[in-house]
Amino acid sequence: MWKALACLSLVVVGLGATACSTTDAPAEPASVVNVAAPRTVGVSINAPTSLFRRGQTAQLAAIATLSNGFTEDRSASAQWQSSNGSVASVNAGGVVTAGDEGETTIRATLDGTTGTITLRVRYANRTNDPAPGQQIPLPGNVAALVQQFNNERPGLIDNSCPGGIKYRNNPWLDYIVDRLRETDTRWGYNAKPTRTAADNGGLPVIAAGDEIAYNYSADPDEGTTKVYxxxxxxxxxGSPRLTYRHFTGEEPGRWTGAGRF
Structure with a gap:
């Protein structure tokens, strides 16, 4: 039993008085709510789709989709496997290492749920640096290559604007850029230097999610403004569809690997 104490203080000019009373009240039983931990209902792997030289490494991320709708990075607790260790091996921490040219399937398993990606190893091609004062011509088959690579992954174009965030790389563009880099590692992303977080839902601008950049100079790739x-x-x-518009010179551009290479 709990004592409930109610007090009333009265103040009168020249006189102070306090009235108190006590009552017995039954105790309220504590409520116990059992909340089940959210289950893993899906696993996706964030990773490059191509590696370009023997011994190249990349950190993979295993992203769990939970039954409550949230996602969590659980790379450290995932079980990692490669279907072809001679092409690429993956260690317990999710670090993949390139070997021979070819393809392998990388698997990440969490709580019995598995996600997969196909990883290619293609030894890099790179056009030689131009002579001083010159620039490399833009490759002439870009539109056809983009069409080909887009056709390789039907439906991936619908994942070109995840979360409605425009100025960051995305799974569709990552695939296109990775495949282009198999032809020439001068390909990368446009860092979109004309945009700020105010144009991107308050998030930092990483790269235009619908553009590609080609370093035509002898400069190091990252950060150069000498780009097509x-x-x-x-x-x-919106309703995304392929196009091809060469707009070099219409606005400033800057090459970036978007933290991927």
């Missing part, structure tokens, strides 16, 4: 700029997606973050 190609828009390859129309109605980005």
């Amino acid at each position: 700029l190609i828009d390859i997606l129309e109605s980005h973050c």
Whole structure:
């Protein structure tokens, strides 16, 4: 039993008085709510789709989709496997190492649920640096290659604007850029230096999600402004469809690997 104490204080000019009373009240039983831990209902792997030289490494991420709708990075607790260790091996921490040229399937398993990706190893090609004062011509088959690579992954174009965020790389563009880099590692992303977080839902600008960039100079790739700029997606973050627009010179551009290479 609990004592409930109710007090009333009265103040009168020249006189102070306090009235108190006690009552017995039954105790309220504590409520116990059992909340089940969310289950893993899906696993996706964030990773490059291509590696370009023997011994190249990349950190993979195993992302769990939970029954409560949230996602979590559980790379450290995933069980990792490669279907072809001679092409690429993967260690317990999710670090993949390239070997022979070819393809392998990488698997990440969490709580009995498995996600997979196909990883290619293609030894890199790179056009030689131009002579001083010169620039490399833009490859002439870009539109056809983008069409071919897009056709290899039907439906991936619908994942070109995840979360409605426009100025970051995305699974579709990652695939296109990776495949282009198999032909020439001068290909990368446009860092979109004309945009800020105010244009990107408050998030940092990483890269245009619908454009590609080609370093035509002898400069190191990352950060160079000596780039050809190609828009390859129309109605980005709307009803996306392929396009091809060479807009070099219309606005500043800057090469970036978006933290992937």
